[in-house]
Amino acid sequence: MRPNARHNAIGSQRGCKEPYRLLLFAMGTAAPYMNSPDTNHSTTRLSQLVAAYPQLPFIAPFVTFLLLMGAGGQLGADHLHWVYAVRIFGSLGVYLLFRQYYPPLGKAHWSLAVVVGLATAVMWVMVHHWFADQTWYRYTQVLGHDPAPKEYYDPWERLGHGWKVWTFLVVRIGGAATVVPMIEEVFWRAFVLRLIIDHHRFEDVPLGKFTWGSFLICSLASALQHPQWEVGILCWMIFNALFYWKKSLLCLMVTHGITNLALYVYVVLNRDWVFW
Numbered sequence: 001m002r003p004n005a006r007h008n009a010i011g012s013q014r015g016c017k018e019p020y021r022l023l024l025f026a027m028g029t030a031a032p033y034m035n036s037p038d039t040n041h042s043t044t045r046l047s048q049l050v051a052a053y054p055q056l057p058f059i060a061p062f063v064t065f066l067l068l069m070g071a072g073g074q075l076g077a078d079h080l081h082w083v084y085a086v087r088i089f090g091s092l093g094v095y096l097l098f099r100q101y102y103p104p105l106g107k108a109h110w111s112l113a114v115v116v117g118l119a120t121a122v123m124w125v126m127v128h129h130w131f132a133d134q135t136w137y138r139y140t141q142v143l144g145h146d147p148a149p150k151e152y153y154d155p156w157e158r159l160g161h162g163w164k165v166w167t168f169l170v171v172r173i174g175g176a177a178t179v180v181p182m183i184e185e186v187f188w189r190a191f192v193l194r195l196i197i198d199h200h201r202f203e204d205v206p207l208g209k210f211t212w213g214s215f216l217i218c219s220l221a222s223a224l225q226h227p228q229w230e231v232g233i234l235c236w237m238i239f240n241a242l243f244y245w246k247k248s249l250l251c252l253m254v255t256h257g258i259t260n261l262a263l264y265v266y267v268v269l270n271r272d273w274v275f276w
Contacts, residue, residue: 061095061182062186078158103207117257127230147274153273181257188236192218196211208248218236
């Protein structure tokens with residue numbers, strides 16, 4: 001449904017339903033109000049910018065996340081609890097800014113997404129522990145490495161047992177299960193997979209179009225983002241295959257979110273901080 005159509009369908013439900021509308025907007029099923037001249041002018045300028053650079057809505061949230069992660073890394077682990085919050089909410093703000101320019105998200109396919117997400121989380125833990133036990137593995141982590149036990153970030157040791165640690169855990173796990181899947185899926189599945197097929201007019205490539213080149217290159221490229229490269233590649237292969245099958249960004253967002261949620265809950269319960 002086009003943004004104007006969503007606005008006409010939902011825009012009359014103001015007043016007591018305003019918070020509900022904001023939730024719908026964040027989930028991608030409603031458009032923001034655009035009544036004031038200033039807002040219309042800003043939206044027009046943004047639309048012109050996106051028309052000139054159609055890749056911008058897909059790249060900007062992801063790049064914002066990486067830049068904030070790099071900047072926060074310069075401050076050290078003692079500031080991680082608030083640096084991560086800035087990273088999550090900053091990239092979410094950029095995502096919402098460009099929300100109306102994304103293709104339709106599709107269906108969630110909840111049952112399938114939950115099963116695949118949980119299976120992927122189990123795969124991530126088991127496969128990486130096997131690789132990490134091999135003496136040669138550390139030589140293959142050229143873009144990052146597993147932290148040594150003395151470098152683990154244990155939030156209870158860093159933040160104590162009060163409100164700080166629980167706020168950090170909510171933001172860390174909640175952000176990984178919601179915001180991270182949104183910005184990564186619009187970048188990797190909605191942009192990179194199509195860019196590999198046609199780098200001149202990626203936006204004309206249908207969502208979920210399969211080619212061996214896009215499947216393999218995108219999967220291998222995930223090693224650039226994940227120092228635990230072997231599970232990163234396997235995870236992206238699973239996600240890419242699911243996207244080719246269902247052709248639904250929302251399904252991938254839910255699957256990705258379930259994977260991250262299950263993985264981080266496992267980390268906290270088992271104090272397996274190598275995945276943190």
